[in-house]
Amino acid sequence: MALPTLDNLLRRSAYLTIGMLVVWIGLDTWLTGTAWAGLPLSQSALTVEYCEFNHVHRFVHQPSNTYSNLVYFFLGVLILQIAQVDTQKGGETGLNRLEHFPLLSALMGGCFVYLGFGSAFFHASLTYIGQRVDMNATYSLMLTLAGIALYHLGHRMSLTAAQKKGWVLMILLLIGAFFKLSLLVPSSRLVPALILGINVLMLIDYIQFRNDRSLGLLLLGLGLIVVAIKIRTLDVQKVNCDPYAFFQGHAFWHVLTGLSSFCSYSFFRFTRITS
Template sequence: MLTKIISRSAAYTMVMLLIYYLLNATMSGTVWADMVISKSALTVEYCEFNDVRRFFHQSMNTYSNLVYFFFGVFVCQLARYDQKNGTLQAPNRMQAFPGLSWLLGACFIYLSFGSAFFHASLTWVGQRVDMNGTYGLSLTLLCMALYHVFYKIDFSANAKRWAIAIVSLSILLFYEIALLVSSSILLPVLILTTWLLIIINYIQFRRERSVLFAISSLVFIVVALKIRTLDVQKIGCDPHSLYQGHSVWHLLAGLSSFCTYAFFRFTPPPKTTF
């Protein structure tokens, strides 16, 4: 089952890669000319060269967002599988609530397009959509962790629908909240709170949780933050290189988020004793 899901996700991602390539090859940067430039572009926040002649002002930082698209398609297929195979007798709490997986998959895809829009255009509205996608992903993972820590609360089918609606509305509200609270404060609070809940849930269900996924999630995000910082500080920076630190940030941040999801979604097989 997982092999088919991975293959389909890769195939859809390759199609999107082709579409991106054709857009970048056939359109020019004049498409964005009348839009307000982002503060990031004015301060040259990232290492990659801002080629205003190209449709993708920052090509590598735009293409690399397809990693979020891959994970989004992957998670949506898992959600479809869980929904199709029933939720009443689901092996774990995550599989019993496929709506959460659908929402997370949608957030991955939303972030993929939002961040690509930002790095392609380097516009103010693009930056806001990019950050809203980031908050959407982080907020959904936080709610997922809360759902598992408070496992004694039994959600009816109707309650699950309301929960998805409320989280979706909260994501939209963060579009405005982001203007009131700095991302350097709000985003770490969301991530650290999620991590605290992961630790609590691991203590609650040690035999049903993979410590490998938990540790991988932490390692990926710590390394990602370090690489992103080096990119912003222009350390080891080559604006015209195929290697861009911010592109690696996209990859590692995506992997970290997926590992957090996998921590809840996949139950490790029981240990065999002899």
């Protein structure tokens, strides 16, 4: 059975993403803001954290900040397909370390999809539970990237199939624990700390295998997240803010952080090393 090309993977991701967009638009057309009635508002809604106007009468309160989360969905579906391709390769020779661990790629793809739905839920409803799910999904993506980086840091160890499942289970348990742990440390401290930690681990990996790693992907991922943080900060500070604009600063945050995370994943997945 021939493996699908990258074009096919991208095409399938695009079709599914367009389908999801149609579903979300349909929900916003058929339902109203009363669908969220009874759910406590988030602190973000109470303080008007983001520039975009809150259309309380609509099912999707913040359209730009909601629909932009489809970038996470698209990338998640793409990575899930990559994991499927890696599974089909089985025990082939000439595979890199992450190709030999498709379950970890599947977790990465799942976290992207989780964030796509979680963040959309939050910006559509601006509820407290939506904000909690959004943040947990954000941490899930970063914790999985950290898990991938640590897995490569232990490159001298060859994990059995059972140990690989244990590694994924440990990450899942940590993600679940963060639903409570994240309440103890402000996200303004925890998110930058995780971003810094991931990039330090990637730098260590690059120093170890500089002939087999892409410095471009490392720098691009870092550059995108730096720009994303700057844009998000300006959006929160209401600099050049137009609440009714089609494009919103926080929507660009979604796009840029999604691409940054994909670059970080690609740094490991598309390496030439076969250890």
